[in-house]
Amino acid sequence: MLEKLIELSLKYKVLVLVAFIAISAFGFKAYQEIPVDAFPDITPKQVVIYTESPGNSAEDIEKLITYPIESAVSGMAGVKLIMSNSIFGLSYVSIFFEDDMDIYFLRQLVSERLTSIDIPQGWGQPVLGPNTTGLGQVFWYEVKDSTGKYSLREIKEMQKYLVTPLFKSVAGVEEVIGWGGDEKQYNVLIDTKKLQNFDITYADITNALRSSNQAAGGQYLEFNSEQYLIRGAGLYKTLDDIRNTVVKSSTGQSITINDVAVVLPGAAPRFGAVSIDGKEAVMGMVLQRTATNAAKVVERIKAKIETVNIALPDGVTIETIYDRTEITHKAVSTMTSALISGIILVAIVLFLFLFELRSAFIVILSLPLSLLIAFLLMDYYNLSANLMSLSGLAIAVGMIVDGTIVIVENSFRLLHDKPNANKLEVVAQAAKEVATPVTYAVLIIAAVFIPLLSLDGLAGKLYSPMALNIVFVMLGSLLVALVLVPVLILLLLKPTSSAENVVMLKIKKVYTPLLMLALNNAKKVLVAVSIIFVGLAFVLTQQGREFMPELNEESIMYRVIAIPGTALTQSVTTAQMLEKHILETYPDEVLSVLSMIGRSEKGETAQGNYMEVLLTLKPGIEDLPALTNKMNEDLEHTFTHVAFIPTQPIAMRIEELLEGVKAELAVKIYGDDQKILDTISKEIQSAISGVDGLERMEVESQLGQAQIKITPDYLALARYGISVDEVMDVIRNGIGEEPVSEKIEGIRRFGIVAKIKDAKKDAQSIKKVTLRSKSGALVTLDQICSVEIQQGAAFIKRENLSRYMVLSMEVEGRDVASFVAEADRIIKTKVNMPTGYYIGWAGDFKNMKEATDKLMVIIPITILLVILLLFTAFNSLGKAMIILLNVPFGFIGGIIALVVSGIYLSVSAIVGFLAIFAIAILNGIVLVSFIDELRVKFPHVGLKTLLKDATLLRLRPVLMTAFTTLFGILPLLFATGVGSEIQYPLAVVITGGIISSTFLTLLILPSTYLLFYKKEHFCEDNTK
């Protein structure tokens, strides 16, 4: 079949050329259109339901909102996990689905379920979170007033009613979220003491406000053949309208709002703030819709800024704070430059080895062509160009040319051997000879990367684009090698006299004695290498592990956490102190400091004690890591009352996506009562504190939010004739400032709040809030309710319908799995678990374990598949095994490189080992297939001599493939830009692996072959 293909393509050479020109053109178009992103979309299929329930406590929100939502969605198809977090004022339920489901369908299903949820009136309405990914925040901006004329509140209004709608109209934008500033509301400040004076109740006032602010349509009137519409315009227009609202009237006299209250504009309670360089500010975040191109969305937003700036008043402008495309461009350019320098290096290497322009040209030409085919496939399969997928190409650069090299080299040799034969036939023969091993080699490379495709979760999402791209580009290279290359050889290659060049001669001079030494001591060499391999394999198991290396985003960001229950104003103070400190201490490095405190407008679970601080750095900082370390230490020491966690914008989002537990290892304790959970966690801590290898334990404290709990006293209520409802209304509207109506000003809406004057001065003033019953009784809140201050839940986290508490730990100097086994046994015997309470292990460890478990199954299957392919190619199990034996040779170098450079064993490094696997096999195939060929040609030559000659003859292609791969990967090893650190372990492993693999292949493979086939060959010798 392959031979037919080669013949056909040689026959229709013009067609082939045209076809490839077309492919290149389409490939180039695809290359330009592919979505560009920093990272592959690693977000799990997730639908978020959030319910704003202003003023309500975590406990009540969990009971009345979170639980009903959770149970409504729990039975849905494809649900993997339901997690929730109930915090003060917000319920947040996150449903994780199987990755193969369609997000729009899932959102549809979830919203159908939402309609059946019964949430008490006035407790909020569940809303689906924006349809974006965890990395959807592509553009942050500040609405900046450089005139100083506008108050924060006015700027906030501009952001909400002017900027947001404009940005939301940009294609690909799902949502624009405002943060910072405060929102206007109209406070009707009621002096409850006056209720007695006018014989009214609190409810009378709220009812009056509600019923007086109305519009109505009165249909139409026909008059003189014309239609006059009738319109009741009863909505509040001015504050005086509110003031003059009638609360109660009796015989011609009216009591108005003005009699009992003062109406003033004020600020609504807020849960988040933004501070920039020591001053509060207003910012916005643009969320990109799922499956849109971040770079394009940002581009369109930037184009829109001009319009927005025109719409904004003079002196108020949109200032970019964070632009995802910056890092995207950096990451992509890191990868592209690695790719390009790889291509150049490979070209140089090729030229040095071939020493002939035409053949070098053909090989080099195959590079961009294969890449363009890969882009075409990427476009077809909707893969974005990002750090991971591009690095797949960068890894493969060296391997792309392998097939072409083999074919060109063979044709070159044959043309040299048969200068007078028909060129077409010679080329066809040369191509046919190596077509099978080349095809198998490519298939094997593709097969080797299959395990990556099978990975689940984060690792799968990160590394499968890389694996896919390697497969794509290898398939492309195969197509180029089998179809185009023979045509090009036919058209371009000329028989030359000298096939040997100076470089090769020198290499051979060193290599030949070494090879003879190895062949003469075949057994010893094999044993020695095996011992080294076993030793190194042991070293590898001792190597530290990490899930994935940290991406360097060239920015500094902190998550700053204060104690639970910290007030927002305090956090703003802290933020501004922090900002000033940073600006004063690092004037040469830091341009601006932004703190995002609490939570933004829509569905985030942060509270007032939490803030994110982003530093904008001045360009030209030389040693960013040193600066980061210095700053970390400085801040930790200067601001002792808060905890600093250094992070970076994208890394932070990824951390958040890691399903709740960020520690390496954690015990989740499930159960109902937080206090019991607390006790159990303490018992567990003391029980396992003695276990070997445990470094540290930490409980995530869920309690700590002080609450003023107002419990109605039913007897007292009955005494005065006041219903619980009335009391709760006073708490909700009068103290909690929930608007009773809205003042509509154009498209803007502002709450009208019936606020009780001075109710929130201190804990005492809450107790003394006065209520008046319908019958006229005057009571203070503490007369009819028990008002107590207590420590309550700051947040309540739940997983799959059960509350849990996280006890995270760190294990060092010991295998985590065995630690878990021991600790688990101790907990089960020593800790008394009440009914309904149980534990589960979680953490990075679990992710890593899941990935490892999966690989444990997939890798043997892959090896079997490779053996099968090798067996099919060589029709001999023995040869398949000899080739497979090459793999450990490659691993030796990989492990040494890893250990020497002190890198942790991460998924990236594992990918490196997979690449070595492929390279080692490739080397083996090239050599073994040639030895076989020679054995058939020269059956009478002694095996040792034959092996020596074959190896020497094949030295050039083996070295060429090895060096091209090596030089293809080298740019990744020396890359310094954004994203380079993720590829670094991989590059280190591959570099080490290629060196050892090539070297050992050339020395030990012949020896192994000798050991395997010595007898057989001698038998043949004897019979002949």
Next chain:
Amino acid sequence: MNKLLLSSLLLASTIFATEIPLEKVQLHNFNKSVELNAQVIQLSNAQQSVTSLVAGHLEKYYVKPAQKVKEGQKIALIESIVVSKMSADYIALKKQLVAVSKNYDASKNLYEKGMTSMQELNNQEIKKSKISAQLTALESQLDTLGIDAAALNKATPNFILRAHSSGVVSALLKPLHSSVNVSDAILSIVKNQAYYVKSFLPLEYATKVNVGDKIVVNYAGKDIVTHITQILPKVDETTQRVVVLSSVDEKVENLFINTYLKSTVYFGKEYAHLAVKKSALSFFNNEWVVFVPTMEDEHHEEGAEHDAAKKEEHVEAGHDEEAEEEHGHEENEGEHHEEHEAPYSLKVVQIVSQDEDFVAVDGLVEDEVYVSAKSYYVKSLILKGALGEHGH
């Protein structure tokens, strides 16, 4: 537990970015007060009717309605036959008395000379005493009517009605030149001092107030001091509150009756109690606490817990580079201090009373140094360990 938590944080003896102010626990005078609703009222006895003491003819009013009058000021003139008879009688009797006195003196002389009998003298004396008694009675009657008997030298029908108290004439009740009977109300005067403030007290305060306690009301922006004169035995049916009356001591212009006012009731005497600033309070593990700088001697009492804490330290110091650093640092300091020192410890307090800035607390001793503000930072330092700052 709190102590344990603290001692595990012994390492955290760091310099604060914010200065933590310290103060000493001092006695502070508390005067408990509560804000209430009150109403200006006027008691029924405040409206005084001036009645005529005699029957007669109303000749003249000296005052006009709404005119302010002082006590004793002339109000009305009544011509009364009774008065004229009385004055006539008085003058006659006075003359008689003079005559009788002369007779008596003459008789006495005669008796001394033995010219008359003892009986005669006695008769004269009885006569004199009788008239004298009549005169005294009449004099006192006249005095009641406000007529100075001594100044009377001829009979007069004029009876001048005078104001009993200062106030404002609210109404003239009899038309001029009309006849009046005894105890007919001639006009009414609203007493100046008759305004009261009616405060509505919840039961819990009502049991604490006493007659004489101060209630300050705010009337049109001005504070008016009143004192409780009466605590009504019955609660107000509608509001279900105890009603306390306090009289308005000072004179207030234009105090309108039935106005509702904000009133502040101060009850009980001022009392001194150990107090801390309100800004010192912090809510910690379901209790109110005040932070105090750690002292040397307390340290030794916590010996047992401290050992446990030390263990933890070593566990921590083992892996945490920073902790190790600090550990080393501490060891250098070890020459000065035997043990690590926690910067602050907490004291549970019970709130007894509070006013605007101060809280009376139990659980602290006088002159104890405490963190008087920014207690948040101290609390943060103590609780920071549970934040999971290493959990990444």
